[in-house]
Amino acid sequence: MTTVLSREAPHPFALPDGGYRPPLKWAGGKRWLVPTLREMWASHNHRRLVEPFCGGLAVVLGLVPEKALLNDINPHAINFYAQLKLGLNIKWEMEYDPDKYYEYRNEFNNLIRKKKANTKRAAELFYYLNRTGYNGLCRFNKQGEYNVPFGTHSKINYVSNFLPYKEIFKDWQLSCADFQTIEIEPKDFIYADPPYDVQFTQYSKEGFNWDDQVRLAEWLCKHKGPVVLSNQATEKIIELYQKLGFNLAYRDAPRLINCTGNRAKAVEVIATKRI
Numbered sequence: 710m711t712t713v714l715s716r717e718a719p720h721p722f723a724l725p726d727g728g729y730r731p732p733l734k735w736a737g738g739k740r741w742l743v744p745t746l747r748e749m750w751a752s753h754n755h756r757r758l759v760e761p762f763c764g765g766l767a768v769v770l771g772l773v774p775e776k777a778l779l780n781d782i783n784p785h786a787i788n789f790y791a792q793l794k795l796g797l798n799i800k801w802e803m804e805y806d807p808d809k810y811y812e813y814r815n816e817f818n819n820l821i822r823k824k825k826a827n828t829k830r831a832a833e834l835f836y837y838l839n840r841t842g843y844n845g846l847c848r849f850n851k852q853g854e855y856n857v858p859f860g861t862h863s864k865i866n867y868v869s870n871f872l873p874y875k876e877i878f879k880d881w882q883l884s885c886a887d888f889q890t891i892e893i894e895p896k897d898f899i900y901a902d903p904p905y906d907v908q909f910t911q912y913s914k915e916g917f918n919w920d921d922q923v924r925l926a927e928w929l930c931k932h933k934g935p936v937v938l939s940n941q942a943t944e945k946i947i948e949l950y951q952k953l954g955f956n957l958a959y960r961d962a963p964r965l966i967n968c969t970g971n972r973a974k975a976v977e978v979i980a981t982k983r984i
């Protein structure tokens with residue numbers, strides 16, 4: 710008698726390092742920081758992971774905690790994740806075509822105007838725009854309308870069937886608010902990745918200014934559990950976190966400061982407490 714050993718098919722979004730592929734493109738995504746964050750998370754992985762600036766979810770999909778609270782002020786990203794939690798399978802053909810892009814961008818902005826941005830259709834359009842638009846940017850005008858132009862890509866592999874994310878997201882809570890209003894527990898592990906102090910990418914119509922950086926640092930300082938913050942290592946940011954008694958470490962970020970012709974590597978500061 711022969712025994713047939715059944716092997717489970719690999720998860721379609723699994724990455725070789727044990728994490729999962731983030732579904733969106735996101736400026737400032739921290740996939741590259743996941744190995745460092747894994748070391749910090751290892752002795753705390755019984756805790757709930759709180760990300761007040763979850764963005765493109767590169768970190769939570771890298772650490773894969775059992776429980777998480779994922780917050781971002783961008784309502785379209787959060788609506789998209791809420792639809793993934795419900796089970797999303799896009800049934801129309803996504804085409805890489807400028808006319809189609811602007812047609813869908815208009816439809817998406819009409820949904821925003823009609824206060825229907827929290828729907829399945831809006832999530833589908835947001836995904837298409839995110840993959841097809843310029844550089845995966847997510848930029849809005851003062852009215853909160855999406856104004857990213859068509860992007861030039863050699864090839865786009867659109868995903869239609871997002872159902873495999875449903876199980877992963879099952880016990881992850883979503884929230885769309887300013888970071889300071891989220892409900893955290895003293896034992897939570899917070900990983901905060903705010904917009905940079907020098908920011909060329911506006912993620913939301915509100916923006917994030919220096920007062921917000923200070924407000925964040927003071928809020929993180931008050932937390933009783935473990936905290937990790939990443940930010941661009943500018944003098945002001947380093948001074949801010951040093952003064953509040955955080956431990957500081959530095960990492961080379963995989964991007965260059967090249968908008969002024971400067972080819973130096975950008976440096977990231979990692980500020981921690983109780984790690």
Ligand SMILES: C[S@@+](CC[C@H](N)C(=O)[O-])C[C@H]1O[C@@H](n2cnc3c(N)ncnc32)[C@H](O)[C@@H]1O
Nearest residue numbers: 737738739762764765766767782887888902912
């Ligand atoms: C650097 S990105 C986070 C990237 C994320 N760690 C990743 O790996 O994809 C910063 C995020 O902060 C969000 N944000 C900006 N202002 C905010 C605020 N006041 N409260 C919460 N989120 C905010 C932006 O929408 C953006 O997604």
